[in-house]
Amino acid sequence: MSNVPSELRYTKSHEWIRREDDGTVTIGITEHAQELLGDLVFVEPPEAGSTYAVGDDCAVVESVKAASDVYSPLTGDIIEANEALSETPESINLDPYGDGWIFKMKLADEGELDGLLDATAYAEQIAAED
Amino acid sequence: MPFIPHTEAEIREMLDAIGVTSTEDLFDEIPAALRTEGLETIPVGKSEMDVARLMQQRAGEDQRSLCFAGAGAYEHHIPAAVWELTTRGEFYSAYTPYQAEASQGTLQLLYEYQSMMTSLTGMDVSNASLYDGASSLAEAVLMAVRANRKSKSKRILTLRSVNPVYRSVAKTITRHQGIMLEEIDYDRATGCVDVNSLPDEPSDITALVIQQPNYFGNLENIDALSDWAHKHGALVIAVVNPTSLALLKPPGEWGAMGADIVCGDGQPLGAPLSSGGPYFGIMCCRKDYVRQMPGRIIGRTTDLDGKQGFTLTLQAREQHIRRSRATSNICTNQGLLVTAATIYMSLVGPQGLYNVARSSHNNTKLLIDKLSKVTGVTRVFNSPFFHEAVFKFDLPVAEIMRALSAQSIVAGVQLGDQYPELENCLLLCATETKTEADINTLVDHISRIASRLDATKCPTQPKMA
Numbered sequence: 001m002s003n004v005p006s007e008l009r010y011t012k013s014h015e016w017i018r019r020e021d022d023g024t025v026t027i028g029i030t031e032h033a034q035e036l037l038g039d040l041v042f043v044e045p046p047e048a049g050s051t052y053a054v055g056d057d058c059a060v061v062e063s064v065k066a067a068s069d070v071y072s073p074l075t076g077d078i079i080e081a082n083e084a085l086s087e088t089p090e091s092i093n094l095d096p097y098g099d100g101w102i103f104k105m106k107l108a109d110e111g112e113l114d115g116l117l118d119a120t121a122y123a124e125q126i127a128a129e130d
Numbered sequence: 131m132p133f134i135p136h137t138e139a140e141i142r143e144m145l146d147a148i149g150v151t152s153t154e155d156l157f158d159e160i161p162a163a164l165r166t167e168g169l170e171t172i173p174v175g176k177s178e179m180d181v182a183r184l185m186q187q188r189a190g191e192d193q194r195s196l197c198f199a200g201a202g203a204y205e206h207h208i209p210a211a212v213w214e215l216t217t218r219g220e221f222y223s224a225y226t227p228y229q230a231e232a233s234q235g236t237l238q239l240l241y242e243y244q245s246m247m248t249s250l251t252g253m254d255v256s257n258a259s260l261y262d263g264a265s266s267l268a269e270a271v272l273m274a275v276r277a278n279r280k281s282k283s284k285r286i287l288t289l290r291s292v293n294p295v296y297r298s299v300a301k302t303i304t305r306h307q308g309i310m311l312e313e314i315d316y317d318r319a320t321g322c323v324d325v326n327s328l329p330d331e332p333s334d335i336t337a338l339v340i341q342q343p344n345y346f347g348n349l350e351n352i353d354a355l356s357d358w359a360h361k362h363g364a365l366v367i368a369v370v371n372p373t374s375l376a377l378l379k380p381p382g383e384w385g386a387m388g389a390d391i392v393c394g395d396g397q398p399l400g401a402p403l404s405s406g407g408p409y410f411g412i413m414c415c416r417k418d419y420v421r422q423m424p425g426r427i428i429g430r431t432t433d434l435d436g437k438q439g440f441t442l443t444l445q446a447r448e449q450h451i452r453r454s455r456a457t458s459n460i461c462t463n464q465g466l467l468v469t470a471a472t473i474y475m476s477l478v479g480p481q482g483l484y485n486v487a488r489s490s491h492n493n494t495k496l497l498i499d500k501l502s503k504v505t506g507v508t509r510v511f512n513s514p515f516f517h518e519a520v521f522k523f524d525l526p527v528a529e530i531m532r533a534l535s536a537q538s539i540v541a542g543v544q545l546g547d548q549y550p551e552l553e554n555c556l557l558l559c560a561t562e563t564k565t566e567a568d569i570n571t572l573v574d575h576i577s578r579i580a581s582r583l584d585a586t587k588c589p590t591q592p593k594m595a
Binding site: 041042044047062063064065066067069 | 421
């Protein structure tokens with residue numbers, strides 16, 4: 001069973017969301033997602049300053065098997081992308097909830113956070129997939 | 131591998147298994163309005179014997195012409211071994227086979243091809259071909275929009291001296307994706323784009339398309355144009371003739387940073403002129419953009435036993451993995467033409483390709499010198515050139531062309547339809563296949579026809595005082 005930290009929020013498409021103290025959110029893909037993808041070889045993060053709505057594809061993670069889209073879980077502006085991933089995409093495999101974060105957003109509507117899955121619901125979803 | 135069609139019994143069995151009565155029922159979800167009951171203007175089939183007779187008759191009408199037409203497709207000498215080897219059973223396919231790694235010979239050939247193309251263009255990577263030069267420009271434009279993440283405008287500037295057919299095809303393929311192709315006019319005296327005519331403060335540009343040598347055969351100021359594009363955040367798409375790269379600066383060295391994407395038609399490398407095809411497209415790019423490049427890339431590696439092996443690489447964005455989100459529907463494309471090109475380049479070698487390019491340039495220079503002396507014929511542009519030049523005729527060029535074709539001479543390509551300001555102008559090319567005698571034949575016929583046309587006109591056209 002993959003690690004699903006209880007303090008994070010999740011999407012059905014396997015992104016995790018962490019609300020930071022300054023009101024921004026940090027987003028990455030879950031440990032379960034990186035297990036499905038296999039060894040990552042390339043990450044194309046979103047451009048800082050761009051704006052995305054819920055469900056927009058905003059990044060691409062490429063493994064030896066496939067290139068997959070990462071969807072914006074919330075509506076808002078990208079304030080920072082993890083540029084270190086261009087050199088070390090394997091951070092997502094090694095530390096998906098830490099060094100493997102992909103981008104940070106400033107939300108347009110904090111209320112959207114309530115629509116996300118909590119750890120229990122996400123864990124149930126991936127258990128049902130297996 | 132033999133082709134074994136399904137038997138009636140097998141088809142029946144499959145239809146029964148899925149509960150459908152006929153093969154036709156499989157297509158019933160297509161609305162009736164979209165279906166056609168056959169092609170009305172296509173005649174009914176003929177027997178093999180009838181077809182053979184018809185084709186022989188038509189082939190007999192062909193004449194071996196003395197051809198000075200270029201405009202994107204060029205007559206070059208092709209060593210006999212090129213197609214003798216290319217059409218061997220081992221190579222005779224347009225595609226990388228399924229289970230690609232089982233066909234090490236095909237993969238090695240593609241790897242060699244890619245190595246040769248990167249060497250010619252001075253770029254980091256090459257794909258395994260596209261359909262042709264025109265669609266390679268379209269793919270390069272789509273690629274630039276994906277690769278230039280800083281630009282949001284999807285605005286592509288193309289010089290008007292880029293092959294008009296390429297521009298037209300690129301527009302057709304890209305226009306429904308919100309991509310704008312804007313044209314930059316050329317200077318009427320030089321037939322090249324004047325860098326000083328470009329704006330100092332253009333708004334967001336995604337890419338600039340430069341053809342070298344350009345459609346008129348002239349040499350653009352590629353360094354200054356490339357630097358201008360890069361200064362304004364645009365990628366540089368280079369459209370090139372591979373033969374010319376044996377003489378000219380490779381796109382990888384254009385300006386301070388080099389071109390970003392290189393495309394063009396590979397036809398001059400071993401493909402004969404044959405009514406427009408099949409030819410093949412080339413595409414190379416900087417390593418930074420390799421993940422946005424369409425098509426196949428072959429890599430060299432070592433297997434578990436430590437032996438050299440070749441493999442398909444960077445497939446994750448291809449259509450068999452990424453479906454509709456793939457970078458392109460392009461695969462191997464013109465593998466057979468690439469095979470011919472690889473063998474052609476191996477046979478002629480770097481010095482041989484240089485000789486082809488040099489002789490073509492020298493012959494065109496001779497053609498320019500001789501044709502410029504004919505009364506009523508003027509070279510239009512005064513730029514350095516590779517192996518083509520534009521001439522303006524005082525007399526109707528269509529009539530001159532018609533008279534020359536009676537002598538089995540294809541004198542060139544008329545430019546008036548594509549460039550209204552070049553009405554009555556002809557684009558001519560002399561490759562290494564033309565001798566001085568051929569050039570004299572053309573020039574003598576043009577002089578003779580011009581004086582005759584002029585003479586018949588005199589009595590009906592009174593001289594103006």
